Amino acid sequence: MRNVGVISYATSAVARDVVHNEIEIIVPVLGEAIERSTIPKADIGFVCSGSLDYLFGGPFAFVAGVDAVGAVPPIRESHVEMDGAWALYEAWCYIQTGEVDSALIYGFSKGSSGDPLELLTVQTDPYYTVPLWPSMSDMAALQARAFMHRTGATERDLAEVAARAQRNGMSIDYAVRADANANADALLSGSPLVSDPLRESDIFPVSDGATVIVIAADDVARKHCARPAWIRGFDHRIDPMGFGVRDLSRVASATKAAQKANVSAGSLDIAELHAQFSHEELMLVEALGIDPTKTSVNPSGGPLAANVLMGAGLNRIGEVANAITAGGANRGVAHVSSGPCLQQNLVCVLEGE
Amino acid sequence: MAGLVREAAVEALADANMTWDDIDAVVVGKAPDMFEGIAMPELYLADALGAVGKPMMRVHTAGSVGGSTAIVATKLVTSGVHERVLTVAFEKQSESNATWGLSVSQPFNAALASGAGGYFAPIIRSYIERSGAPRNTGHIVAVKDRKNALRNPRAHLHIPDISLEMVEASPLLWDPIRYLDTCPSSDGAMALVIGSEAVADASKGPVAWVHGMAMRSEPTMFAHRDAVNPIAGRECAKDLYAQAGISDPRKDFDAAEVYVPFSWYEPMWLENLGFCAEGDGWKLTQEGVTAADGDIPWNPSGGVLSSNPIGASGMIRFGEAAQQVRGRGGDYQVELKTGRALGHAYGGGSQFFSMWVVGSQKPQN
Numbered sequence: 001m002r003n004v005g006v007i008s009y010a011t012s013a014v015a016r017d018v019v020h021n022e023i024e025i026i027v028p029v030l031g032e033a034i035e036r037s038t039i040p041k042a043d044i045g046f047v048c049s050g051s052l053d054y055l056f057g058g059p060f061a062f063v064a065g066v067d068a069v070g071a072v073p074p075i076r077e078s079h080v081e082m083d084g085a086w087a088l089y090e091a092w093c094y095i096q097t098g099e100v101d102s103a104l105i106y107g108f109s110k111g112s113s114g115d116p117l118e119l120l121t122v123q124t125d126p127y128y129t130v131p132l133w134p135s136m137s138d139m140a141a142l143q144a145r146a147f148m149h150r151t152g153a154t155e156r157d158l159a160e161v162a163a164r165a166q167r168n169g170m171s172i173d174y175a176v177r178a179d180a181n182a183n184a185d186a187l188l189s190g191s192p193l194v195s196d197p198l199r200e201s202d203i204f205p206v207s208d209g210a211t212v213i214v215i216a217a218d219d220v221a222r223k224h225c226a227r228p229a230w231i232r233g234f235d236h237r238i239d240p241m242g243f244g245v246r247d248l249s250r251v252a253s254a255t256k257a258a259q260k261a262n263v264s265a266g267s268l269d270i271a272e273l274h275a276q277f278s279h280e281e282l283m284l285v286e287a288l289g290i291d292p293t294k295t296s297v298n299p300s301g302g303p304l305a306a307n308v309l310m311g312a313g314l315n316r317i318g319e320v321a322n323a324i325t326a327g328g329a330n331r332g333v334a335h336v337s338s339g340p341c342l343q344q345n346l347v348c349v350l351e352g353e
Numbered sequence: 354m355a356g357l358v359r360e361a362a363v364e365a366l367a368d369a370n371m372t373w374d375d376i377d378a379v380v381v382g383k384a385p386d387m388f389e390g391i392a393m394p395e396l397y398l399a400d401a402l403g404a405v406g407k408p409m410m411r412v413h414t415a416g417s418v419g420g421s422t423a424i425v426a427t428k429l430v431t432s433g434v435h436e437r438v439l440t441v442a443f444e445k446q447s448e449s450n451a452t453w454g455l456s457v458s459q460p461f462n463a464a465l466a467s468g469a470g471g472y473f474a475p476i477i478r479s480y481i482e483r484s485g486a487p488r489n490t491g492h493i494v495a496v497k498d499r500k501n502a503l504r505n506p507r508a509h510l511h512i513p514d515i516s517l518e519m520v521e522a523s524p525l526l527w528d529p530i531r532y533l534d535t536c537p538s539s540d541g542a543m544a545l546v547i548g549s550e551a552v553a554d555a556s557k558g559p560v561a562w563v564h565g566m567a568m569r570s571e572p573t574m575f576a577h578r579d580a581v582n583p584i585a586g587r588e589c590a591k592d593l594y595a596q597a598g599i600s601d602p603r604k605d606f607d608a609a610e611v612y613v614p615f616s617w618y619e620p621m622w623l624e625n626l627g628f629c630a631e632g633d634g635w636k637l638t639q640e641g642v643t644a645a646d647g648d649i650p651w652n653p654s655g656g657v658l659s660s661n662p663i664g665a666s667g668m669i670r671f672g673e674a675a676q677q678v679r680g681r682g683g684d685y686q687v688e689l690k691t692g693r694a695l696g697h698a699y700g701g702g703s704q705f706f707s708m709w710v711v712g713s714q715k716p717q718n
Contacts, residue, residue, distance in 0.1 A: 079414050
């Protein structure tokens with residue numbers, strides 16, 4: 001396996017961008033990430049993106065991305081209808097073939113164009129689930145209840161996660177929801193219930209923005225970055241969708257992905273988890289085998305602070321890489337999820353040297 | 354939908370003498386989710402495709418997606434990450450109307466309620482103007498591909514009495530495209546099992562060896578964009594031929610399965626893919642060079658003009674090319690001389706391309 005490292009990361013998020021379209025949102029972030037990578041754009045071997053047509057409101061959301069990249073002369077390019085983290089996985093595999101040495105990866109969306117909680121019901125089984133139209137938060141609430149029932153976790157535990165996310169959100173410049181004084185008592189008394197037991201503060205804030213990462217292999221990474229965040233373990237797994245055919249109180253596919261990515265092979269300084277609902281953080285800490293007394297969990301605030309759909313998973317990898325490149329961490333894990341109730345999970349272990 | 358994809362996957366696994374347990378990862382491809390009204394349907398299809406507990410990915414690169422998906426799946430193997438990958442591309446167009454699915458007004462953009470035919474018709478007129486091609490050239494392709502389809506039991510359209518007169522008498526949809534110059538809206542799926550060199554060496558059945566793969570994208574619009582003969586297509590073919598050692602595609606291939614959704618795209622892609630000089634594509638079509646008994650059969654399976662489950666169509670091209678070099682072409686098997694075939698797909702407004710070359714012999718490098 002070739003050593004592949006994250007050498008550049010840039011991102012943006014706001015609650016509602018009523019001025020810019022997707023291309024205009026992507027262009028400055030893309031420019032920032034490419035400039036920071038110090039690799040000339042023409043030298044980047046492969047481009048891969050993640051987006052979702054249903055968030056765009058029309059077919060071919062990714063075409064906007066290709067236009068933003070400026071693919072003249074024509075480029076080697078591909079797209080996943082998934083979070084950009086899977087685009088990064090595809091790019092990592094491509095670099096493993098030895099045909100290219102670097103890749104540009106991005107994910108983007110304007111969640112504010114619609115109501116993502118209601119919209120993403122169209123991800124579910126079209127014959128048996130969609131007709132009931134459970135919202136994304138309704139489905140998450142089912143899972144929260146299953147988890148709370150099994151473990152004894154309480155609504156206060158969820159509120160503690162939510163409050164910490166808001167406090168941690170103060171540390172990033174793209175937080176959509178951040179409050180230095182957030183505390184569980186205030187959320188339990190003041191944040192309205194949306195899908196019992198989930199309160200507004202337990203649910204990600206709708207966000208518009210883009211996330212961009214540049215990765216490179218071996219010497220190319222070393223040449224362009226003083227301290228690349230090397231990808232040491234990378235795996236993803238999927239569970240069945242049916243809520244009745246899996247144990248909703250656990251995340252089997254996340255555990256399997258964590259095992260395959262060798263998460264437990266060393267100590268973890270940082271974990272960035274794609275927990276779009278507060279209980280998911282508790283479930284993922286358990287599923288990945290993280291000890292929160294030894295590992296800083298979602299120091300960025302995670303998706304509860306900013307959640308650009310199709311970009312927020314890539315953010316998790318970017319945040320861990322940033323911590324490593326800056327020198328504040330040496331080994332960390334990024335987790336990314338897709339589908340209702342944490343159905344599909346990707347785990348990426350990053351390390352400095 | 355679950356049954357549609359599973360049927361293809363089960364057949365591909367049986368052909369490879371494998372079971373679900375042998376598969377390391379599953380890669381799904383399809384065109385816009387709005388065609389079926391389901392966002393990221395691979396999540397719902399994980400169970401039907403035996404992907405539970407395994408890695409699963411979903412590719413979407415417009416009409417080229419079937420080809421791109423096969424390439425992504427193959428790179429998962431050539432990267433050394435996996436040994437055996439199942440890849441499936443599909444579309445169930447009966448769930449909606451593709452023309453209108455492609456014509457949704459996009460936020461911040463001028464509405465283009467044209468569908469694919471309305472989009473490509475002016476480009477075709479430009480080709481006719483440039484090349485001086487006779488107006489019946491498209492109709493010749495429409496007849497040829499439907500005649501080929503009569504030998505392919507899996508083709509959607511079987512029109513036994515297809516003739517130039519029938520095509521010429523069919524309604525004019527978007528000048529110069531008549532009804533029978535267009536592809537149908539189809540439901541369908543294609544599955545391939547991609548194995549590593551070691552897996553392929555051990556295969557009991559015939560193997561289609563991948564001799565080259567290439568993808569190229571260019572923006573929808575830029576100053577010197579040539580929509581008739583796109584730079585991205587030419588560069589993609591050039592890269593592909595260099596990998597596979599193809600110097601004269603007309604001689605070096607035994608067959609080509611090329612994405613021709615509107616009949617005129619055969620002469621246009623003959624030029625773009627370097628089978629002849631620019632401006633000469635229509636001559637090859639007129640002379641019967643691309644017919645089943647010509648010197649380089651194009652779309653012996655009947656092509657996209659006979660079956661178009663959009664998201665699957667590119668993979669069907671890649672898969673039909675593979676079946677030819679495996680000697681599994683059935684009643685439409687071409688004579689194998691060089692043992693190599695081309696699979697091609699394009700998408701969007703002809704700005705996305707994916708191609709591969711497969712051969713009956715292992716590549717010598």
